[in-house]
Structure formats: structure tokens, C-alpha cells
Amino acid sequence: MGKGLQAVLDAVDVETFLVGASETECIGLARALMEEIGFSDCDVLFLEHRGLGARVRLRAYVHRPGMLYAWLGETASASGGGD
Amino acid sequence: MAAKVLLAPLDPVHDVGLKLIRKHLVERGHRVVLLPPDLSPEEVVQAALADSYDALLVSRTIGYEAAATLARLADLLDVAGLRPHLRVAVGGMAVRPELAAEMGYDAGFGPGTPPEAAVAFVEGKPVEETGAALAGPVVAAVAPAEVTGAGVAGAGGSRPTAAWLRAHSYEWRDHQIGRLARQLGEGLLAWTERKRTPATERAALRQDAGPGAQFPEEEYLALCSPEVAAMRRGELPPGCRPVEEEEAQRLLDRLRQAPPHQLPGGPLQQRPEAPLAVFVQYGTGCPLMDAAHAGVALAWGADGTVHFDPAWGARHEGLPRGLLSWSADGTFPTAENLSFYRQAVPGGLWQVRAHRGLNTPETVVLAAWAGADLTKINPVYGSLGGGTDPERLLVDAVAAMRLAAWYRLPFDVVTNEELGGVPAHKALAGMLAVVAAALQLGARPILQPLFCYSPEAMLEGYMDHDYVDWNAAKVMCLREIIDAPMWVGAPIGFLTHTEERVQSATTTALHALLAAWLQVDAITIASTDEAYSRGPITVASRVDSLRAVMESWRFSGPVERLLPSPRAREMAARLGEGIQATLAAALEKPSFCQAIYDGVFGTREEGGNPGRAGQGTVSRS
Numbered sequence: 001m002g003k004g005l006q007a008v009l010d011a012v013d014v015e016t017f018l019v020g021a022s023e024t025e026c027i028g029l030a031r032a033l034m035e036e037i038g039f040s041d042c043d044v045l046f047l048e049h050r051g052l053g054a055r056v057r058l059r060a061y062v063h064r065p066g067m068l069y070a071w072l073g074e075t076a077s078a079s080g081g082g083d
Numbered sequence: 084m085a086a087k088v089l090l091a092p093l094d095p096v097h098d099v100g101l102k103l104i105r106k107h108l109v110e111r112g113h114r115v116v117l118l119p120p121d122l123s124p125e126e127v128v129q130a131a132l133a134d135s136y137d138a139l140l141v142s143r144t145i146g147y148e149a150a151a152t153l154a155r156l157a158d159l160l161d162v163a164g165l166r167p168h169l170r171v172a173v174g175g176m177a178v179r180p181e182l183a184a185e186m187g188y189d190a191g192f193g194p195g196t197p198p199e200a201a202v203a204f205v206e207g208k209p210v211e212e213t214g215a216a217l218a219g220p221v222v223a224a225v226a227p228a229e230v231t232g233a234g235v236a237g238a239g240g241s242r243p244t245a246a247w248l249r250a251h252s253y254e255w256r257d258h259q260i261g262r263l264a265r266q267l268g269e270g271l272l273a274w275t276e277r278k279r280t281p282a283t284e285r286a287a288l289r290q291d292a293g294p295g296a297q298f299p300e301e302e303y304l305a306l307c308s309p310e311v312a313a314m315r316r317g318e319l320p321p322g323c324r325p326v327e328e329e330e331a332q333r334l335l336d337r338l339r340q341a342p343p344h345q346l347p348g349g350p351l352q353q354r355p356e357a358p359l360a361v362f363v364q365y366g367t368g369c370p371l372m373d374a375a376h377a378g379v380a381l382a383w384g385a386d387g388t389v390h391f392d393p394a395w396g397a398r399h400e401g402l403p404r405g406l407l408s409w410s411a412d413g414t415f416p417t418a419e420n421l422s423f424y425r426q427a428v429p430g431g432l433w434q435v436r437a438h439r440g441l442n443t444p445e446t447v448v449l450a451a452w453a454g455a456d457l458t459k460i461n462p463v464y465g466s467l468g469g470g471t472d473p474e475r476l477l478v479d480a481v482a483a484m485r486l487a488a489w490y491r492l493p494f495d496v497v498t499n500e501e502l503g504g505v506p507a508h509k510a511l512a513g514m515l516a517v518v519a520a521a522l523q524l525g526a527r528p529i530l531q532p533l534f535c536y537s538p539e540a541m542l543e544g545y546m547d548h549d550y551v552d553w554n555a556a557k558v559m560c561l562r563e564i565i566d567a568p569m570w571v572g573a574p575i576g577f578l579t580h581t582e583e584r585v586q587s588a589t590t591t592a593l594h595a596l597l598a599a600w601l602q603v604d605a606i607t608i609a610s611t612d613e614a615y616s617r618g619p620i621t622v623a624s625r626v627d628s629l630r631a632v633m634e635s636w637r638f639s640g641p642v643e644r645l646l647p648s649p650r651a652r653e654m655a656a657r658l659g660e661g662i663q664a665t666l667a668a669a670l671e672k673p674s675f676c677q678a679i680y681d682g683v684f685g686t687r688e689e690g691g692n693p694g695r696a697g698q699g700t701v702s703r704s
Contacts, residue, residue: 010621043618045615057582059621
């Protein structure tokens with residue numbers, strides 16, 4: 001896990017607007033986006049499709065409660081994709 | 084001593100920041116010259132050479148070529164020989180403190196730095212990196228502490244709780260309702276006499292031993308459910324782990340190293356436009372993560388935090404022990420977890436809830452010893468909506484109230500049963516009966532009506548057009564009944580939030596605005612993750628809501644008490660009638676307890692479901 005991700009207290013949210021024809025397509029695009037960024041396990045926290053595409057918020061947890069926290073200097077066993 | 088200060092806006096037009104600073108400096112007696120905008124660095128240096136200034140404050144708003152311009156100015160000032168006796172600071176939207184430091188300026192003030200920071204610089208007083216205000220309390224960095232896990236004597240009396248809770252007389256303004264509530268309260272206290280439960284016995288074991296002292300473990304285990312007993316013997320459930328002392332100490336050290344922080348302008352509570360306390364709820368399951376979240380929330384303006392215990396614990400007798408971490412819907416209120424929290428988060432008001440489950444009196448004891456400022460007690464909600472058997476919880480709650488009075492812990496009496504569908508007038512009636520009992524015990528109860536889009540409101544259409552009237556009606560009605568502190572929750576705007584972050588922040592902010600207009604004493608606010616249930620709340624989502632609340636109060640400013648609409652007045656009157664009828668109906672039952680079972684405070688169909696946890700565990704001494 002790089003030092004940027006290590007410093008994330010809990011989760012990384014990505015907010016953007018994805019161009020797509022439907023909600024279903026945009027959900028797929030959202031997950032693809034997170035994979036491309038490096039988060040293999042993410043949640044589509046919010047998605048609203050209107051017109052050209054969807055406003056989305058995506059979340060990947062890097063440190064969940066109960067884990068060892070890299071920002072505390074602990075060795076995190078999680079990969080860059082969160083838990 | 085008055086200083087001579089030169090102010091130079093290094094922008095084509097922007098100079099309002101320096102004009103504000105000039106106002107503050109002049110008020111403090113300094114002599115100030117403000118240059119016009121649209122000067123070059125060379126012209127600024129010429130102006131600085133024209134008189135013997137003590138300080139030069141430069142602002143830069145436009146980001147384009149900001150670094151180059153400021154670097155040039157720094158060089159010119161050096162060449163002109165001004166630096167030995169002229170202190171120079173730069174600030175503005177385009178400035179970053181670290182950039183200013185690299186260029187050799189004496190200080191750099193980034194966006195959002197209050198004018199007071201510039202004044203402090205001119206006067207040679209310490210200025211924090213964040214440009215913290217001079218006035219108002221600063222959240223102190225954590226003093227070095229060892230993680231001992233031992234409780235400490237309750238410090239409730241020394242915290243600013245009394246100052247936060249405005250003076251209230253607890254006078255019953257509606258004498259009829261007051262009489263009915265007092266009768267019910269007296270009856271409840273008489274009914275609980277000489278009754279005991281495993282929870283009251285566990286609380287007694289702890290109290291007899293004293294804070295941090297060992298109590299007879301085997302006696303305690305005999306009063307615990309098997310799952311808790313197993314945990315106390317070290318058999319932790321999957322996902323639950325003890326926190327290593329080193330790990331905990333590392334967080335304490337980290338918090339201690341963080342610079343003192345303060346929201347520009349002071350905590351939200353100290354804003355003149357909304358002098359009410361803002362609480363946030365926490366309970367990730369992990370005391371380290373909790374402390375991190377709480378610290379951030381307090382830095383972003385929260386006045387206090389509310390500990391959430393997990394639902395699991397509410398169904399089991401006894402409390403585990405140790406500094407325990409797991410990912411759950413709440414954090415165990417073990418003595419060690421609570422003690423650690425107070426060490427890690429010494430600032431802010433702190434509430435530990437004891438309103439449902441099988442451990443309420445014991446939780447009050449531990450909360451007091453750990454230094455909590457408040458607790459939460461309401462057996463009516465806890466039994467109709469919290470899963471605990473009414474008979475059991477009434478006995479425990481009276482014990483908890485006695486303990487809260489003993490330890491001088493005010494507590495709120497919340498009406499969460501509304502969320503299950505119980506009509507507000509019944510929930511408020513239950514609240515008032517508990518309040519009456521509490522007053523007879525010498526306790527300091529706080530009313531906690533809900534600002535929520537409840538099932539009743541949905542079904543009856545009370546909030547079809549706005550979220551104002553029905554919420555305002557509750558506050559108005561209660562004010563006409565009793566003069567008592569009011570802390571609306573829980574959180575405000577409950578069931579109006581969605582997963583859309585802006586909507587979520589906005590609804591919280593608008594409900595906070597209403598609360599300020601109604602001049603309540605406190606609010607509990609949600610994060611923007613309130614409606615998100617697929618993972619833990621994130622710290623950024625807490626900041627979202629706090630910022631939104633701050634902005635709503637900034638928008639509104641100090642407002643006279645809200646003028647209620649005729650509709651709100653009608654609703655308040657109906658609520659009052661309903662409360663009176665409910666209390667009268669409860670008095671016709673053999674006991675307060677029977678009234679709960681019989682649905683007086685909420686029928687099953689309405690959503691009042693008497694709980695089963697702890698059924699049959701009340702005995703007589």
C-alpha cells in the first residue's frame with residue numbers, strides 16, 4: 001500500500017459524472033472506473049441517472065474499524081483495494 | 084505598543100481581506116496604511132521604504148503567477164535591506180503557508196485564516212499554522228498518558244455541562260399534565276422499591292469495589308450471560324480483538340502531536356447566531372477509530388460526542404472487559420474502552436448512553452468514572468423500541484437515574500419509539516413521566532423530542548409540505564408544559580436523509596437552522612452517511628454535515644424566536660391534549676409497567692413492541 005493510501009483514515013470516495021445510456025450501464029462503468037484506479041472492492045454508494053449520464057459516488061474502504069491502521073504505523077494486510 | 088503596518092494587495096482588484104484586517108488593527112490602536120490594488124512588487128517595496136513600518140502584510144488572491152510574484156517581492160525586500168527590521172507575512176486565497184515559508188516570509192496565511200491571526204502576527208503573538216483565532220478556547224492536545232484501562236473518578240461536575248445547559252427551573256407550566264406526570268413518577272419509584280435485577284447487582288459490585296478496583300470476578304460472571312462470560316475469559320467472537328497497548332499508545336501520541344486546532348470563529352456552540360451545543364454520534368466498534376473520528380468532529384466544530392454501544396450488547400447480561408476492537412454497529416462500553424476514549428478525546432462534551440439493554444445502571448457507573456458528562460435514560464423507549472422487557476428496564480432505569488443523580492450526570496430522555504410508529508403524543512407522555520420520576524430523584528433530565536419524518540408524520544400527512552410545523556409543534560408543546568432543557572435529536576432530520584451527500588448535508592443543516600430558531604439547548608446531527616448502511620460511517624461524511632450546519636447558521640445569523648404558524652400552534656395544542664390523555668390513561672392502570680405492556684404508551688399496531696430481553700429477571704430483595 002502506497003503512502004497516500006496508508007494515510008486514508010477510513011475510505012476513499014470518488015465522485016464524478018459518468019456518461020452512459022442507462023443506470024445499469026453507469027453502474028458497470030463506475031465499477032470499471034474504480035478497478036482502473038486500483039480499487040478492486042468498491043461500493044456504488046450513490047448513483048442517479050438523468051439525461052446524458054449519472055452522478056455517482058463510489059466508495060472503497062481502505063481501513064475498516066477493527067483492522068490494523070497503516071496511518072498509525074501498523075502493517076496493514078489490505079491491498080490498495082481496501083479490505 | 085502601537086505598530087505601524089503597511090498593507091499591500093498584490094492583485095488587480097482584490098483587497099477586501101486586507102480591508103478587514105485594517106479594521107481589526109485600527110480597532111486595536113495600530114497605525115495602518117493600506118495601499119491600493121494593482122501595484123507591482125517594485126511599487127510595494129518603494130512604499131515600504133517611504134516610512135519605518137514594523138510589519139508588511141501582503142495579500143494575493145489570484146493564483147496565476149502567484150508564486151513568481153511573491154518570490155519576486157521577497158527578493159526585492161531583501162535587496163532593499165528591509166528584512167532585518169520589517170516583519171512580512173503573506174496571505175490570501177492563493178497562498179499556502181508552506182510556500183510562504185519556502186520563500187522566507189515570516190508567516191503565511193492560507194484561505195480561511197481569520198483576521199485575528201494577522202493581528203496576532205503584527206503584535207508578535209503566537210500564531211498557529213492553521214491561523215487559529217486568538218479568542219475562545221482551543222482544544223488542547225492530549226497530554227502524555229499511559230493506557231491503563233483503569234477508570235478514573237467521574238469528573239462530571241468539573242466539565243462545562245452546567246454552563247452549556249441554560250438555566251431551567253423545571254417548573255411545570257401545565258399544572259394538570261405536571262400533576263399527572265408526577266403521580267406516575269411517584270408510582271414508578273414506589274413500584275421499583277426493593278426490586279433488583281442482575282444489572283443492579285453488577286452495578287453494586289462495581290460501586291462497592293470503587294473506580295478501577297478489582298471486584299469479585301466470579302460473582303460478576305455469575306450475573307453475566309454465557310457469551311459475555313466467555314468474552315471476559317478471553318474467548319472473543321470472530322472479528323473482535325484486543326487492542327495492543329502499544330497500538331493504543333501510538334494513537335495517543337499521534338493525537339498529542341497534532342497541533343491544537345480550532346474552527347475559525349470557535350466551536351459551533353459559541354457562535355452568537357446559534358448558541359446551542361452540537362453533538363455527533365460515534366461507535367465504529369473500535370475505540371481507536373472512534374477517537375480518530377471524534378477528534379476530527381471536534382476539530383470541525385462539534386461540541387460533543389455520543390457513544391453508541393452495539394445492539395449485541397443490549398441483549399446480553401454483563402459487559403466484556405478490555406480495550407476491544409471490532410467492526411460493529413457500536414463500541415462496547417467496557418471500562419477500558421471508555422477510559423481510553425476520554426484520554427484520547429479530552430475535549431468536548433461526552434455522552435455515554437444507557438437507555439436500553441440489560442446493562443444500563445452499570446453503564447452509568449462506568450460512564451461517570453470514565454469522565455462522561457452526560458448519559459441517556461428512557462425506559463419507555465428502551466422497552467417499546469429497544470427490545471428490553473419493560474419490567475426489567477423500569478427497575479434498571481430507576482437505578483440508573485439514581486446513579487446519574489448521584490454522579491451529577493444530566494441525561495436526556497429520548498423518544499425514539501416514534502421511529503417505530505408510536506404517535507408523538509404517547510412518546511412525549513412517556514418522556515414526561517420519566518422526567519417527573521427523575522426530578523423526584525434529584526436528577527437533571529433533558530427533554531429529547533425528535534426532529535424526524537416519523538411513520539406517524541408520513542401516515543397522517545403532517546410533513547407532506549414541510550418539515551417545519553410538526554417539529555416546531557413538539558418544541559412549543561413541551562415548552563408550554565415544563566421549563567426544562569431541550570436537546571433535539573436523534574439525529575435531527577431522521578428519516579429525511581438519503582445517500583446523496585449534498586441532500587443529506589442540506590437536510591441536516593436546515594433542521595439545525597430550525598433548532599436554532601426555536602432556541603433549543605442542543606442538537607445531535609447525523610453524518611452524510613446517515614442513510615448509508617453498507618459500511619461504516621466515514622470521517623469525511625461527518626465534516627460534510629458540520630460544515631453544512633455552520634453555513635446554515637452563518638446564513639441566518641441571530642434570529643428572534645421563530646413565530647409559529649397557526650398550523651404549528653394547532654399541532655402543539657393537539658399534542659398537549661394527547662399527552663394529557665395518555666398520562667391519565669396510564670394512571671388508570673395498576674402500574675406504570677402495566678401501562679407500558681398494555682400499550683398506553685404505544686400499541687403494537689402503532690409500533691410499540693414490549694421487548695423480551697431480560698424478561699423474568701426482576702426479583703425482590
